[in-house]
Amino acid sequence: MMNSAPNNLLAGAPAVLNVGIDAFNASVTQHGGTLVNVDWRPPGNAQPLLAWNLARALADERIDAANAEATQRIIGARPLWEDIALRADGVWPELRGTRLVLHAGPPVAWQAMCGPMRGALVGAVLYEGWAQTPEQATQMLARGEVEFAQCHDFGAVGPMTGIISASMPLIQVREATRGRRAYTNLNEGIGRCLRFGANGPDVLQRLKWFENVLAPVLKAGVREVFEATGGMDLKAIQAQALLMGDEVHSRNAASTSLLFMQLAVALAAPRVREALPAGHVHQALEFIARSSQFFLNYSMVSCKAIMDSAHGVPHSTVVTATARNGTETGLRVSGLGPQWFTAPSDFPQGLFFPGFTQADACPDIGDSAITETAGFGGCSFAASPALTLLAGGSVSDALRYSREMHEVCVTRNPGLSLPALDFAGAPCGIDVRKVLDTGIRPVMTTGIAHREAGIGQIGAGIVRVPMACYVRAFEAVAAQILR
Amino acid sequence: MMNSAPNNLLAGAPAVLNVGIDAFNASVTQHGGTLVNVDWRPPGNAQPLLAWNLARALADERIDAANAEATQRIIGARPLWEDIALRADGVWPELRGTRLVLHAGPPVAWQAMCGPMRGALVGAVLYEGWAQTPEQATQMLARGEVEFAQCHDFGAVGPMTGIISASMPLIQVREATRGRRAYTNLNEGIGRCLRFGANGPDVLQRLKWFENVLAPVLKAGVREVFEATGGMDLKAIQAQALLMGDEVHSRNAASTSLLFMQLAVALAAPRVREALPAGHVHQALEFIARSSQFFLNYSMVSCKAIMDSAHGVPHSTVVTATARNGTETGLRVSGLGPQWFTAPSDFPQGLFFPGFTQADACPDIGDSAITETAGFGGCSFAASPALTLLAGGSVSDALRYSREMHEVCVTRNPGLSLPALDFAGAPCGIDVRKVLDTGIRPVMTTGIAHREAGIGQIGAGIVRVPMACYVRAFEAVAAQILR
Numbered sequence: 013m014m015n016s017a018p019n020n021l022l023a024g025a026p027a028v029l030n031v032g033i034d035a036f037n038a039s040v041t042q043h044g045g046t047l048v049n050v051d052w053r054p055p056g057n058a059q060p061l062l063a064w065n066l067a068r069a070l071a072d073e074r075i076d077a078a079n080a081e082a083t084q085r086i087i088g089a090r091p092l093w094e095d096i097a098l099r100a101d102g103v104w105p106e107l108r109g110t111r112l113v114l115h116a117g118p119p120v121a122w123q124a125m126c127g128p129m130r131g132a133l134v135g136a137v138l139y140e141g142w143a144q145t146p147e148q149a150t151q152m153l154a155r156g157e158v159e160f161a162q163c164h165d166f167g168a169v170g171p172m173t174g175i176i177s178a179s180m181p182l183i184q185v186r187e188a189t190r191g192r193r194a195y196t197n198l199n200e201g202i203g204r205c206l207r208f209g210a211n212g213p214d215v216l217q218r219l220k221w222f223e224n225v226l227a228p229v230l231k232a233g234v235r236e237v238f239e240a241t242g243g244m245d246l247k248a249i250q251a252q253a254l255l256m257g258d259e260v261h262s263r264n265a266a267s268t269s270l271l272f273m274q275l276a277v278a279l280a281a282p283r284v285r286e287a288l289p290a291g292h293v294h295q296a297l298e299f300i301a302r303s304s305q306f307f308l309n310y311s312m313v314s315c316k317a318i319m320d321s322a323h324g325v326p327h328s329t330v331v332t333a334t335a336r337n338g339t340e341t342g343l344r345v346s347g348l349g350p351q352w353f354t355a356p357s358d359f360p361q362g363l364f365f366p367g368f369t370q371a372d373a374c375p376d377i378g379d380s381a382i383t384e385t386a387g388f389g390g391c392s393f394a395a396s397p398a399l400t401l402l403a404g405g406s407v408s409d410a411l412r413y414s415r416e417m418h419e420v421c422v423t424r425n426p427g428l429s430l431p432a433l434d435f436a437g438a439p440c441g442i443d444v445r446k447v448l449d450t451g452i453r454p455v456m457t458t459g460i461a462h463r464e465a466g467i468g469q470i471g472a473g474i475v476r477v478p479m480a481c482y483v484r485a486f487e488a489v490a491a492q493i494l495r
Numbered sequence: 496m497m498n499s500a501p502n503n504l505l506a507g508a509p510a511v512l513n514v515g516i517d518a519f520n521a522s523v524t525q526h527g528g529t530l531v532n533v534d535w536r537p538p539g540n541a542q543p544l545l546a547w548n549l550a551r552a553l554a555d556e557r558i559d560a561a562n563a564e565a566t567q568r569i570i571g572a573r574p575l576w577e578d579i580a581l582r583a584d585g586v587w588p589e590l591r592g593t594r595l596v597l598h599a600g601p602p603v604a605w606q607a608m609c610g611p612m613r614g615a616l617v618g619a620v621l622y623e624g625w626a627q628t629p630e631q632a633t634q635m636l637a638r639g640e641v642e643f644a645q646c647h648d649f650g651a652v653g654p655m656t657g658i659i660s661a662s663m664p665l666i667q668v669r670e671a672t673r674g675r676r677a678y679t680n681l682n683e684g685i686g687r688c689l690r691f692g693a694n695g696p697d698v699l700q701r702l703k704w705f706e707n708v709l710a711p712v713l714k715a716g717v718r719e720v721f722e723a724t725g726g727m728d729l730k731a732i733q734a735q736a737l738l739m740g741d742e743v744h745s746r747n748a749a750s751t752s753l754l755f756m757q758l759a760v761a762l763a764a765p766r767v768r769e770a771l772p773a774g775h776v777h778q779a780l781e782f783i784a785r786s787s788q789f790f791l792n793y794s795m796v797s798c799k800a801i802m803d804s805a806h807g808v809p810h811s812t813v814v815t816a817t818a819r820n821g822t823e824t825g826l827r828v829s830g831l832g833p834q835w836f837t838a839p840s841d842f843p844q845g846l847f848f849p850g851f852t853q854a855d856a857c858p859d860i861g862d863s864a865i866t867e868t869a870g871f872g873g874c875s876f877a878a879s880p881a882l883t884l885l886a887g888g889s890v891s892d893a894l895r896y897s898r899e900m901h902e903v904c905v906t907r908n909p910g911l912s913l914p915a916l917d918f919a920g921a922p923c924g925i926d927v928r929k930v931l932d933t934g935i936r937p938v939m940t941t942g943i944a945h946r947e948a949g950i951g952q953i954g955a956g957i958v959r960v961p962m963a964c965y966v967r968a969f970e971a972v973a974a975q976i977l978r
Contacts, residue, residue, distance in 0.1 A: 255881040256749050257739040257914070266739050269752035273784045276759040280777035285768070294763035301756045397914035398738040407917050431740070431880035432915060434890050 053451030057483050062448070065490040069329070069445050075493065078328035082346045083422045083441035085325070086386060090188040091317040092243025093310065096231035098223070101178040103195060104166055108178065111142060112159045114166055116174025116379040117337025118352035122153055122160075126338030126374050131209030131465020132173035133158065139206075139216050140177050146211060164333055165350070168195040169316045169379035171308055172207035172461055173338070180219070181227030183309060186243065187317040194317035196310075198222050198230075201303040202469065207378075209465035221295075229279065229296035232288055236278035244274055246314035249307070250388065251428050254438070259396040260311040261380055261389030262403060262457035262472055267307035272300050312379060315386035322346055322441075327493050330422060331385050331442040331485075334456070334477055338377035343481045345444060348488050355480035360460045362473015363404040374463040376475045381456050384417075387425050387438040390455035390474065391417040394430045395438075403457060403472045407432075413455045413474070414439065420446040420454060444489060447482040536934030540966050545931070548973040552812070552928050558976065561810035565829045566905045566924035568808070569869060573671040574800040575726025576793065579714035581706070584661040586678060587649055591661065594625060595642045597649055599657025599862040600820025601835035605636055605643075609821030609857050614692030614948020615656035616641065622689075622699050623660050629694060647816055648833070651678040652799045652862035654791055655690035655944055656821070663702070664710030666792060669726065670800035677800035679793075681705050681713075684786040685952065690861075692948035704778075712762065712779035715771055719761035727757055729797035732790070733871065734911050737921070742879040743794040744863055744872030745886060745940035745955055750790035755783050795862060798869035805829055805924075810976050813905060814868050814925040814968075817939070817960055821860035826964045828927060831971050838963035843943045845956015846887040857946040859958045864939050867900075870908050870921040873938035873957065874900040877913045878921075886940060886955045890915075896938045896957070897922065903929040903937060927972060930965040 027046040101107035137149035204210035256266030323332040328346035342352035357375035383389040394414035397407040417439040424437030453476035460471040510529040584590035620632035665678040687693035739749030806815040811829035825835035840858035866872040877897035900922040907920030936959035943954040
């Protein structure tokens, strides 16, 4: 890999062309050498059989056609916020009278759970009244007296720990093109929150206020919108917000304000305002106006509705869900059914709030990576230079992430413009084949949770999906699609 | 100015280095020649005496110190929306019982007025009930039975024609650092509007609705905010909006939504909502939510309050107002008192709505160029790539305009970050000396009015301030400051 050019030989300093692993580069430049680094990784994760199957898969026209169909479904999806379900067990009878709790990411056992996930489950047990003290709740959970399931299996998503239990109100979205419904919980704002594993009285009291005040107000507002227009067009808000500095995963300032405007107009309609107790609308609007991430859950459920409509296309290698439980990260793939392809979660890198460091970080957690699968977040980082203020990096990094993501995606979404890239469409449809072929691990923007329960968010940054997830997914592609 | 490099001589094709006027360049490149163009203009507008005085002014430390003071006042200004004045003549006794109407820009006689300005004045006469028909109103105006004055002389600004008459409600802003007040009228939304010279029954009816519904609702909301916090911080909204795709002159989508959120929360407070007639809050919020330029007037009055605080610094060559009446463009300069330095307005260049062309455009009009003097609009074009969708040009043009404006400004405003320029502060304080020294005419983002009354907005784009304005201002600098 070494070449000395004549004029450098004369000068006595080496000139090096390095291909691939850059471990030796520092020693060259430290000694005054000239270095050209070619960023190359062997395709197929350096595994010969995988590389062979990858070559076959990349040449497979059935897969290309299936991926075109999957991405057309993403592009054509119309997620509409149509209602608030006042109780989760009203939507899912499986939660009624049982001790079943939904959480983010792929399956994980109590013993393997990270601190925030355990803390949030303790909170859910207290909130539902199944135990009276955190100690009782912990014992109940350790004895296996509470059942767990995945949000994704219920057509739902939840940020961070993603806990959804029987009494929680849900945002209900309908994907109007194919008719499927999707659900999520309500955003708790910042500070101590159940989604970060906090479970103190203040956290539980806020959840009760959601039940009694926020959810009924939201329901009244969205039903007014629904009667006028059939629902609030969440993708229209997301697309507008990309022109306004949001990537609608880690930054939702514009999208929250756009949702707020539509909601506040509906709530001011005389018949709506007369039907709600005095002060409730004021409390609800005040809460939303100071929660700049309030739209995050709407963005997630919009993306869940979009991606479920693209799931189940035979032969498609498009990723339809990426989700993390704080221990493992998992993928689902359009043509490969409900199976999760998992690997240990990586740690987010970014900026930490004062007093915290990388050593405090919980491994990557939450269902919010659904936004990247639909073309937002890391795919649309170029739309959100302001996010670098929170998550670190420079504006050129933001542009680079979006360009990288385009290399692993099937196409661009003409409905989602990235202004800073001259209005190029956001990357659309992460293709398992392309991730392995390029060696580019998809990038996600994310909040960073403290690894212990209850401390909450300690920073924000980016994280990449483990390559092993795509390797495992591709092994299933080889076994089930290429055969 | 011509030089032939040896290797091009051999090839027989000319190689040309052109300095300054590029009129001959096309003929070089058409004949296969190589061209290097140096963008140079003689300083001082090619006038020897002016160039000599410019050299003296650029070396004058008193001017530097005065400009530092003026820009520190801009940076330190705190414009707070504190009230709605329900009638203009309640603020200014000069308007009470008289036929005095304020308009945008420097002074202009009825005979010299552009179509939209005449149309808007006819509208104001009808709105005030001084005449019953447009014909009567026109005759009254032509006979000199209505007096005119400049918004700027009353501490006010108005977009486009900028008409303010006795009965109109006003937005009232206080610059908290120095205590000065500034005023503007309410934004009428898009379509047929008085500010574009329309004066039909629909336009006048909307103005009456402003009096009876919108203004009292806004007043109730802002007084609630005022009692809690001393007023709504408009510069904070402007600064946030720069992170969200607005340059708060021609694009105000984010800023409108940020103002809307604060307003809607205040209006939902039980004591506020009980004090207003049922339905009025709903009507008002609905109107604002669909007027994405609603914040424009707030941005303008915020900038007027800021720039008035920077006006009157002895020896300062910082421009404190740029304003156009559709016929002429005028400047005011911090150290040169109330005098306007005027020249014929240029024509905006940009994108036209379907069915209209450049030939339909009215010369540059309106007080909204106050935003550029405070560092927004053209100065902050880099913040608003999305504006290029409306106004034309590419994203790289947007960045270039902000960089150009920095060349003619005193400093950068650390409180106004431009994300796409790696969060550099917005250019702050247009310096008459630097405009003449660089030959760069300051660029403004602007709506384009039809040259005839009543047709309204026909496009959006950019326009540059005539160089003659700065030449005249600098002649006054030479006479009054350098002597």
